[in-house]
Amino acid sequence: MTIATPEQSFATSTAAKPGPKPAPDTSRGRKSGAPELIVMLSLSAAAIGYAWTRRLEGDLTAETGWGYALGIVGALAMLTLLLYPLRKRIVKLRVIGNVRSWFRIHMILGIVGPTLIILHANFALGSLNSSVALFAMLVVAISGLIGRLFYARIHRGLYGRRASVREYLDDMETLKHEFDTDMPDPAWLLQTLRDYESCRLAPTQALWTSLGRALSGPASRFRLRREVMRRYARTVEQAGGPRRDRSQLVRRHLDSYLHAVARAQSFALYERLFALWHLFHLPLFVILVIAAIVHVVGVHLY
Known part of the structure; x- marks a missing residue:
């Protein structure tokens, strides 16, 4: 059922005269994925905090060893984020799982990916292309958290069906x-x-x-x-x-x-804000992908 605005639905509801109904189910929508995200954000903050205390020890370098590996895994995690919007829009991709599961993966990788990239960079900006890629990733990650807020406001629970x-x-x-x-x-x-x-x-x-x-x-x-x-x-x-x-x-x-x-x-209000957020989030992600490609090519060629 598609509803443009709550005001239009209200106009329809006032025209009808429903009889007495059972008391509303106030428990609807209480189950959400918020605790899961809080755990992921806490683990991410702990990892970043520990890495910050050892940033001068030389444990991680972007060019070799674990630092290089974290960059590869982080880049793959960010690239995997594309599967969620593709799964929503391409019917043939339904064989890889349902949209709800991919949204959960999308949210988790949206935290894991930036964390690994930050550890890979070891809190240093480096060259111009790497700096652009890092800032683009941070903007996209922050945008994703804002989008999560809007999403939760128009759904029954973070991973639930769309609220009516x-x-x-x-x-x-x-x-x-x-x-x-x-x-x-x-x-x-x-x-x-x-x-x-x-x-x-x-x-x-x-x-x-x-x-x-x-x-x-x-x-x-x-x-x-x-x-x-x-x-x-x-x-x-x-x-x-x-x-x-x-x-x-x-x-x-x-x-x-x-x-x-x-x-x-x-x-x-939140539905409109969510629609406006979509107009900015996708172009930002495209910029991130381009910046990441330029960074990877530049690092390996020069």
Whole structure:
């Protein structure tokens, strides 16, 4: 199912009147590949830190021995990164594995490759072509980490399926129905939530507008939460006062609802940022490949 923006999905959702549904599954998307990446980044940082302390000892040299071997392995690791985008676009390559597995390999090699290249260079720039290749690799590696952030924001888990705005909007509708049983008079609250949705999820094509909404989201949620709980307290008092724990239940439903709105609101922003990131990441990688080839040829010819 292809969804252009969460605002368009919201327009469709408000036209329908779904009946009561089970409480939303808040556990979705909790499993991710983040711990795996944290481990890889930690090991990479440890290896680089240890190598830095011995950079003047002469243990590694780019021209011979282990230093040369690390350069070859690192270059092959970076070259293998190409298999992920090729696997996504070429149907005949499906025999080499699924896209999800190759994405995992892509993320891991995106850490291992630069680490090996840094060790190969022994923290020295060297010639002009080697310096260009090193800086290009560092830029691509940093770009990959930024892309990972955007990717995780529009997927259920780092290695999971692509998140659907429809799911977040369904969560919102479900949570609104929860207020029917937890509120003495939910009519005013449901109207307040509809007004909030209309404001926060209004269609827009401007990136800066989406960014502004995302940045102002915490403040808007705080104001709405304060207003709702104050009005709820007055409603409870007028209705004779239900059990004390009902207030906590309403607050929990409200927080879950506001979280679903925030996810639906931010989805379009991160999707746009991810698309813009793609426009820069691929050309940067092409520059890296060209610089690496020039470096390897220059080293072996001269």
